[in-house]
Amino acid sequence: MKDGDTTRPARDAAPQWQTEDGALMIAECRDCGEPHYYPRVLCPFCGSENVAFKACSGRGRIYAVSVFRRADPPYALAYVELEEGPRMMTNIVDCDLDAIAIDDAVTVLFADRDGIPTPMFTPAAP
Amino acid sequence: MSTTGKAYIAGAWEHPTRKAVDKTLIQLHAENVKGALNDAGLTLQDVDGFFCASDAPGLGPLSITEYLGIHPTYVDNTDTGGSSYVLAVGHVAQAIAEGKCSVAVITLAGKPRTGKPNKGEGAFYDDPNCPDVPYELPFGHVIPNLYGMCAARHMHEFGTTSEQLAWIKVAASHHAQHNPNAMLPQVVTVEEVVNSPMISEPLHKLDCCVISDGGGALVVVSPEVAKSLNRPLVKVRGSGEAVKHLNGGKTDLTYSGAVRSGPIAFGQAGVTPADIKYVSIYDSFTITVLMTLEDLGFCDKGQGGRFVQDGNLISGQGKLPFNTDGGGLCSNHPGNRGGMTKVIEAVRQLRGEAHPAVQVPGCDLALAHGTGGYLGSRHGSATLILERE
Numbered sequence: 001m002k003d004g005d006t007t008r009p010a011r012d013a014a015p016q017w018q019t020e021d022g023a024l025m026i027a028e029c030r031d032c033g034e035p036h037y038y039p040r041v042l043c044p045f046c047g048s049e050n051v052a053f054k055a056c057s058g059r060g061r062i063y064a065v066s067v068f069r070r071a072d073p074p075y076a077l078a079y080v081e082l083e084e085g086p087r088m089m090t091n092i093v094d095c096d097l098d099a100i101a102i103d104d105a106v107t108v109l110f111a112d113r114d115g116i117p118t119p120m121f122t123p124a125a126p
Numbered sequence: 127m128s129t130t131g132k133a134y135i136a137g138a139w140e141h142p143t144r145k146a147v148d149k150t151l152i153q154l155h156a157e158n159v160k161g162a163l164n165d166a167g168l169t170l171q172d173v174d175g176f177f178c179a180s181d182a183p184g185l186g187p188l189s190i191t192e193y194l195g196i197h198p199t200y201v202d203n204t205d206t207g208g209s210s211y212v213l214a215v216g217h218v219a220q221a222i223a224e225g226k227c228s229v230a231v232i233t234l235a236g237k238p239r240t241g242k243p244n245k246g247e248g249a250f251y252d253d254p255n256c257p258d259v260p261y262e263l264p265f266g267h268v269i270p271n272l273y274g275m276c277a278a279r280h281m282h283e284f285g286t287t288s289e290q291l292a293w294i295k296v297a298a299s300h301h302a303q304h305n306p307n308a309m310l311p312q313v314v315t316v317e318e319v320v321n322s323p324m325i326s327e328p329l330h331k332l333d334c335c336v337i338s339d340g341g342g343a344l345v346v347v348s349p350e351v352a353k354s355l356n357r358p359l360v361k362v363r364g365s366g367e368a369v370k371h372l373n374g375g376k377t378d379l380t381y382s383g384a385v386r387s388g389p390i391a392f393g394q395a396g397v398t399p400a401d402i403k404y405v406s407i408y409d410s411f412t413i414t415v416l417m418t419l420e421d422l423g424f425c426d427k428g429q430g431g432r433f434v435q436d437g438n439l440i441s442g443q444g445k446l447p448f449n450t451d452g453g454g455l456c457s458n459h460p461g462n463r464g465g466m467t468k469v470i471e472a473v474r475q476l477r478g479e480a481h482p483a484v485q486v487p488g489c490d491l492a493l494a495h496g497t498g499g500y501l502g503s504r505h506g507s508a509t510l511i512l513e514r515e
Contacts, residue, residue, distance in 0.1 A: 015260045026375070037375035038261040040225040044374035051318075062501075064282075064379050068266065069324040077271040077326075081375060085373025092264050102282040120265075124333030 015039075017110070018117045019055050024108045026086055028054040037086035056109035057083045059124065067097050080106055080121050094122040130394055133219035133362040134352035135512065137166030138473040140451075140466075142307045145239050147337040151183055152193055154235035154341050159194060162259045162343035165324025167301030167355050168229055175200040175230030179210035181341075181461045182233070185220060190233070200227040206369070207406065207498025208463035210234075211344070213508035215469060216365030218346040219471055228348040235341035236461015239301025258372075262503070268333060270411075272502030274326035277413040279379045281328060283428065288328055288386075290431030291412040292319035295332050295455050297439035298409065302452025304481040309336045310456040326330055333412040335454035335464065342466045344473075358477040363397070363491075364511035373502035383507030384421035391509035392423070397491060399423045402511075404475045404486045405446060406468035406494040409453045414497055415439075419446075421507065422495065441484040450484035452477065465496035469510065476514040 019025050027039035042049050046095040065078040075114070076092040092100050094109070106121035139161030146154055155178075163169060168336060176198040182190045187201040200221045206213055211234050219232040253259055279308070280286045296316055302308035323333040352359055370383035392398060401424060407415045416430035424446060425433035438444035450472040451457050454464040472492040474480045492512050499505035 034467070035375070036166045038258065040257065045172070050127065051367070063377070064279040065272040065328045066278055066328075068271045068274070068326045070326065075266055077265055077267055077275065079275065087372075087377040088375065089262050090266055102278060107464065116264075119407035 004026050010030075014116055016053070017119045019053070023055040024119050025053045025070070026056055026082065026084065027051055035084050035086050037088045054084070058071075059119065062100065062102050062104045062106060062108055063087050064094065065092060065100060065102060076100060078121070091120045092122065093120045096114045127396065129216070129223040129365070130363055130373045131361055132223035132349065133470070134345050134349060135215070135344055135360040135362065136347045136352050136355050136357055137162040138342070139165075140470045141167050141235070141340040141479040142341040143340045144307065144309050144338040146237055150246050153379075154237070155182065156192055156194060158233050158235055158323060158341050159231050162231060162345045164181055166345040166347070166357060168345060169192060170196055170322065170364035173231050174198050175218060175227030177202045177214040177218060177230060177232040179203055179205040179214070179234070179463075181236050181463060190244070192480050197390045198227065198304045200230070206367070206508065207210045208410070209465045209498030209506045210463065211466040211497025212469055212494055212496035213367045213465075213506065214506065215344065215346060215362060215510050216303050219362045219365060222346070222348050223313050227352050228460060230346045231343055231370055232346065232466070233341070233343040234461060234463055234466040236463060237339045238462050239339050241339070258503070267503070269500065270326035270329060272500045273411045274329045274500045275330050276379045276417065277411070280413065280417065283380055284431065286416065286431035288320045288330070289316050289444065290435045291333055291416060292316040293435045293437070294409070294415045294439065295319045297367050297434070298436060298449050298455040300440045301429055301450045301484050302456035304512070305315050305452045305457050305481045308452040308457040309338060309413070310452070326465050329411055329413065336456070336461045337462065338458040338460055340458055340460035342460065342470050343401040344469060345465070352380040354421045356497065360476045361513045361515055362390040363395055364392070364393070364395025365394040368386060368507045369504070370507065379502060380417075381427070382417050382421050382501060384418045384495060384509060386421040386498070387507040388495075389510040393509050395511040396409055397511065401491055403489045404450070404472065404492040405448045406453075406472045406492070408449050408464050408468060408495055408497040409449060409455045410459070410464065412455070412502070414501055415448070417501070418495055418497060420427065422493070428474040441486060447484070447486050449485070450480050454483045463498070465508065470514055472510075476512055
């Protein structure tokens with residue numbers, strides 16, 4: 001892997017979740033074709049180092065969610081299943097926490113966390 | 127090489143403290159090791175194998191063996207969180223079978239209530255070298271919401287209810303009332319569990335284990351040593367281990383690593399779940415128990431709610447008595463690591479030394495299972511099958 005190649009996950013880089021034009025980005029293997037999350041220097045399914053970032057639709061469904069009520073304010077930790085397949089840990093935000101449920105359709109939005117555009121999800125418009 | 131019958135648990139000791147205000151962490155370890163050796167009828171001078179995990183202060187086993195003044199020929203500090211001490215019994219059996227040691231000690235101690243956090247008690251959330259941390263830390267993953275997501279998914283897929291989960295706590299509380307050291311000795315009802323404050327949906331406060339100081343130790347010995355001691359013979363008949371993780375995004379929260387560690391242990395032991403008279407099941411949360419029972423084959427996947435309800439886990443009432451010391455849900459969870467006490471209570475049952483009110487009659491085959499780390503992301507599973515000879 002070449003240093004400075006921004007098309008591929010780097011060894012020690014901070015997470016890169018967003019493409020230059022604002023789409024959600026995960027990773028895929030160019031050998032076995034499987035998408036994966038989180039991005040890393042090798043494919044977790046076949047071991048190939050021929051991995052690259054992959055732009056996603058930003059659409060998905062809630063696979064699992066738990067509203068942490070003990071926090072002030074409460075927040076929703078979730079795994080969202082992306083249209084592309086992988087399930088990723090995230091938050092469900094900008095919504096009524098009492099109204100979200102598993103299988104709900106959601107879309108990505110990015111929030112700034114320590115200077116990093118960080119993917120969270122909100123209920124998709126009906 | 128099979129290790130079946132090559133190792134026996136000769137000593138088992140649980141520290142009675144739940145809040146160790148006046149004791150240091152190393153003092154707790156020393157008291158645990160001495161307690162287990164006294165129970166076995168052995169001394170520190172007999173120890174030639176030493177097993178710990180990252181709750182031991184210092185670098186692996188170095189500082190703690192120096193403190194104890196022992197000179198083992200075999201050491202191991204494999205860490206799989208709270209399951210480490212269940213897993214270690216299997217590793218001891220391998221070491222003994224290869225002749226690397228004949229008297230091994232496994233120790234756990236922790237002071238999450240009264241001490242400075244040590245590396246074994248804390249979460250690994252903020253280690254910048256840990257590859258998953260940057261992908262999870264921004265989202266506020268804490269222990270209750272990682273387990274809460276598993277419970278939510280289980281309810282969604284299988285129709286499991288909060289009331290069914292509550293039965294697990296109810297059963298533990300029925301046992302804890304007989305344990306003078308239990309932190310929560312009061313018997314509770316299903317209604318009290320589901321009406322306790324919501325911590326992280328769908329888990330209520332009484333779905334969660336306690337936080338306690340304390341610990342314990344085991345002495346695992348060769349058959350020759352075991353038969354020279356004046357103690358009941360508790361044989362290690364089978365052991366299995368597995369790590370389960372997020373699998374590159376092919377994440378499935380409906381099962382635990384017990385689906386792999388269980389069959390390995392049952393296969394080695396040559397027995398089935400129907401043969402088991404008593405189980406110690408890691409109970410960080412009620413959902414941990416429910417999923418583990420399914421994954422070990424005590425009921426079909428998705429049927430755990432029906433299996434645990436109506437007192438089926440209560441000793442003397444149900445078909446599968448579990449955690450007769452009150453477990454992590456009611457008695458203790460020393461150092462945030464509950465695997466040690468799971469093995470200890472299984473040994474008590476096999477010896478006939480459990481409290482008479484919860485002792486399983488004719489208990490000759492028991493299972494202990496540990497789930498260390500986080501059910502909702504990555505965890506280490508260890509299954510142990512023990513037999514009274």
